[in-house]
Amino acid sequence: MLNIFKSKIYLKDLLQGITDIHNHILPGIDDGAANEIDSVQLLLKFKELGITKFIATPHVMNDYYPNTRETINNALSLLKNKIIEDQELQKVKIKAAAEYMMDQSFMEILEKKELLCLNENYVLVEMSFFQAPINLNEILFKLQTQGYRPILAHPERYAFYHSKDLSKYADLKNRGCLFQINALSLSPHYGSQIQEIGFRLLEAG
Template sequence: MFSFFNKKTHIDHIEWLGVDMHAHWLPGIDDGAKDMASALNFMKSLQELGFKKLLATPHIFTELYPNNKEIIENTLESTRTALKATSLHIETAAAAEYMVNEDFDVSNDLVCLPNKHILIEMSYISEMPNIEQIIFNLQVKGYVVVLAHPERYSFYQDKHQRFHRFKEMGVLFQLNLLSVSGYYGKDVKRLAEYLLQKKYYDLAGTDLHHEKHLHALTREIQSGRLHDKLGNVDFKNMELFF
């Protein structure tokens, strides 16, 4: 017999996550938003989807995107100025997503998420040979290391012990929201599901770069599918960054 009490609640927003802590909407400084109009459109769309605070994390990657603290802060300030000229009111901040390679220097003035959380990534081709030493060096300096989208590192597909080791070291894991939809492929989706089952994720972000990402996110959120898959995960976005 049909009962209204058995009807599944349809959650078509992302207020349950609240803070997007990984996105590329600062204009013109990496492979994210190309100009201010695109940046404002991304921010407006993310707010409409239910985010209360937006943190930009442009790449710092010497070979391709040689950004630094001054560039990021100046771009954030110009973006905030443009934002004031619109009817959009949302809290914004900026950090960086660091490519950990041979050029990465722990002694630099690092651009961090709140409370010295530092977002790092590796090449998708192979593990950084001394990644554990780099993590340790950052931790000694008081940083909390956040590994961006661990599910996207294909070289860990059959090496789950590496994830266990990182968690033993106190590394926080950040999930790309679209990973659970299959957007990046079946292998990424499978690894994301494994890490979710292990309760290894601490944070989640859009990793928004372009319109294709935005359209896919909008579909997954408004359909209720994203909440069905992730709504009960204990993400700490609001706790750590709001």
């Protein structure tokens, strides 16, 4: 199995110039960066790996992280001001979208057409690590009928989808759902089973 984390130099070469489309780098609005100082430190570490372009995706999750377009854009403005002040971060480009938990609140946001997209019509979504939403197929259908393209965050981490034939993933893909694998999942960080599924998903296209 290819180990892309074998050397820091190789990883930097691999990541050079990419746009990170799933991170929790905005200050103080979810379980990511606690404040602007943390955000700046994260950006500096990303820069060491060659990543300077970001789409921030704070959680939007019912009562836990009830973020809105306003709270997200306010946090984005705070961070952009910090970036302007820091000479080491002058090449950093950042905009904001969101990572939406597919729950009832999400359906309400969807009905209002207030989703923050990664780019054009691509929407980053997630689900509980314990089970998929009962109405998952309805959610995916409504997203697409309203012109959105769903991208499922970290599909390799949903243990209830793990199987020898990856059939549940194939079903989601056939329903128009794209996948975004976490880079850390390709290391042993989350455990060997998740690492294995991550590579199998990549190999399966």
